[in-house]
Amino acid sequence: MSASSQNTEVKQSASETVLGITIAQLNVTVGDMDANVQKMVEAAQKARDEQSDLVVFSELSLTGYYPGDLMDDPHFMQRVDTGFQALLQASRQMPALHWVVGMPVSHAGPGHRLQNVLRVIKAGQVVLEYAKQLLPTYNIFNERRHFEPGPDVARVLRIGGAQVGFMICEDGWNDDGSAYAINPFERLRDAAPDVVISINASPSHIGKREQRHDVFRAASERNGLSILYVNQVGGHDQLVYDGASFAVEPKAGVTFEARRFEEDVRTITVDTQGRFATASGECLPDVKRSGLPTMAFYRRQIVLGLQDYARRCGFTRAVIGSSGGIDSALTIALAAEAFGPDKVTAVTMPSVYSSSGSVDDSQALCANLGVRLYRHPIAELVSGYARGFEQAFEAPLKGLALENLQARVRGVILMEYSNTWGDLLLTTGNKSEMSVGYCTLYGDTNGGLGLIGDLYKTEVFALSRHLNEAAGRELIPMAIIDKPPSAELAPDQKDTDSLPPYEVLDEILKHLIEGAGLGREEAVEVQAYVARLQATTEGSALIERVRHMIARSEYKRRQAPPIIRVRGRAFGAGRQMPIAARHY
Structure with missing residues (x-):
């Protein structure tokens, strides 16, 4: 075990002890702590009734993701504390159950005054706390605006007969080392938990489900870790969260998936070999590689x-x-x-x-x-x-x-x-x-x-x-x-009096607006199409005309209503461009 990992208990030698985990994929509302607490308590009661060992909620489940500058309001943070106290009180009524809760927590050190935290509570007490290490600031994310990163450590807790490790969303997306200097999986691999719990608020767009599966399947295999990925569901302003929580094993790949676009409170089990099963210990149904058709x-x-x-x-x-x-x-x-x-x-x-x-x-x-x-x-x-x-x-x-x-x-x-x-x-x-x-x-x-x-x-x-x-x-x-x-x-x-045919215009727009954000197959098709246009004088001139039109229209988009995001890069928070600029 590395010096940087912190185990709360010594790992025992049992290899087949089963751990019951209730996935609480909930549609929480940003800022509505009372309603969110009620949902969480009801899910915990279901977990208790099913004799689960722990119930797992999504990232920032207490507040909903993402509160933004509401977290700068002291009254808001007071309500966060009140909501958390209500969760602690409810956990006292179910003393055998562990709760995995996401919430913003005050940070006393240098930097931002808050951290994005996962807390494990049991019988009215906090038994583990882990702060998110990797804070995304790309596309629609801006967590570094409010949060200070957590330390480069693994947090592992014995629950029932298993060692359980923890991480939060973005922490699991850097196992190839391409985006951050830190890879939280390295510490978790050293700590060698039987299962890793990842709590998430991963917004949905076309191809995102398959991308999640690819990233965590690869991380599971490279690090020899079984991972349970619990996601938020529901619409928040421009963003929609599709749920689709899943479990992945190093050899078997994705072995479980919760419902998409719906709340789902489901109990599964895992043994100390990291194998997932139904609540009764039976094999889980196969998970389809492909998701919904695009339309x-x-x-x-x-x-x-x-x-x-x-x-x-x-x-x-x-x-x-x-x-x-x-x-x-x-x-x-x-x-x-x-x-x-x-x-x-x-x-x-x-x-x-x-x-x-x-x-x-x-x-x-x-x-x-x-x-x-x-x-x-x-x-x-x-x-x-x-x-x-x-x-x-x-x-x-x-x-x-x-x-x-x-x-x-x-x-x-x-x-x-x-x-x-x-x-x-x-x-x-x-x-x-x-x-x-x-x-x-x-x-x-x-x-x-x-x-x-x-x-x-x-x-x-x-x-x-x-x-x-x-x-x-x-x-x-x-x-x-x-x-x-x-x-x-x-x-x-x-x-068409003012615009090229949409079959042409749309391919140019995908190239200019989304670019590298396109899915692999679509990117290949778009790049090939645009390359053919650029090979002609008329086509090259058309691309420049469209580029000019996009830039000149930024002031209109800035004043337009919010839109529901379905693609990897949407207008709004995901594409922040200046109005008074000359870049065309």
Whole structure:
């Protein structure tokens, strides 16, 4: 055993003693300590009833991940302490059970005043404390803003007949040594626990489940350690946590997986050879290598993200502007799935440039979904604004200003509806349009949340087709899916008047916005496509034009509503770019 590891008890020689572990994959709410404590106590009671030895909660489970600057508020930290005291009191009522709890804890040494801590409690006492060593500051993470890293030590505790080691999320992602100078697995390997408990708050995006499995399968094999990975579930602002807690063994690989996108409180066992089994000691069912198909994943991620965003913010209904186009149609369909169709309202707002088909398509869509549709024409409002503008400024309102006015009038009407009835207004912009600024501030960007803001336009079409296939009927009419995209703000307007075809644009955007953040297979395809474009003068010029459009539109994205993240790099916290800069 290395000098840097700290065992609380001497390891015994038993090799087959079984340890019961209850995985508490919970949907906790940031800052709602009372409700979080109640959930945790209920999970602990289930663990006790199943005669488990320990119950394991996720990273920062007491506060929810991530509290951000709430932790700078002394009152917030007082509530953290009150919540923890409630957990200690509850643990006294179940004296045989160990609880693994994540929470922020005061730090007395130099540096930041808090640490991201895992505490093991039993019968009202803290029996082990471990502080997270590796604090991520990339993509959507900024833990170094609030936390001081823990010391480079392993923490191991004997529970029942097994030695149990502990780590927190990012601590397990550096076994190849590429991101940090410290590798916590080295100390744990020296300490030689029978099983390692890793508590996590790992947000979900396409391919993330498989990435977790790859990283921890490799670490398990290299270090000869069995690992139980317990994750948070639920939506928090832009992020969605998919749960999917899992167990991995050095030789067998991933041998257990909890449910995805749902709470799951499940008891499994592990012996001192690091082999996992059911609560009754039977073999666990096989875990599939591949996860959900891409479109099925997008659907579940967006629906859960919307449900939790609305619930935590106090909304029970949604309103969406229905243009008769694909973006609003998909948004309405996803909202109907999340809320129920009787709690979703659509509003069609035709102007002089709207085609009759757009209104008819909106009616067909809402009839298919069972959503109520209101009609609120805007031609007279737009004409009144135009007359007032000309009278005040002695110049006609025309061109881009007139086009944007129509979008802004629609945005005002939708906000009026939202203010009157308290519905959550959902914005309908997709990632392709937001990337290049093909949207109107204070118009179609109005809203409290964007459902499809991390989907490229080609993915919007694909997800719409998926919804129809899954339903076995047309939820979204094929007339909407097949029509050429248009903002309908000018005569005979088409998106391709201003933009390259989306099949081309989206590949360029993936290259410029996500780059190395793409999954392996997608990255290869995108790089090959962009390389072919760059080999021609026209293609190279197009890439530079798109790069320019992205940079010039940053100010719009900064003012847009939050979006639900489904890809590795989304607009918002995951892509922080300056506005007043020249980098194109």
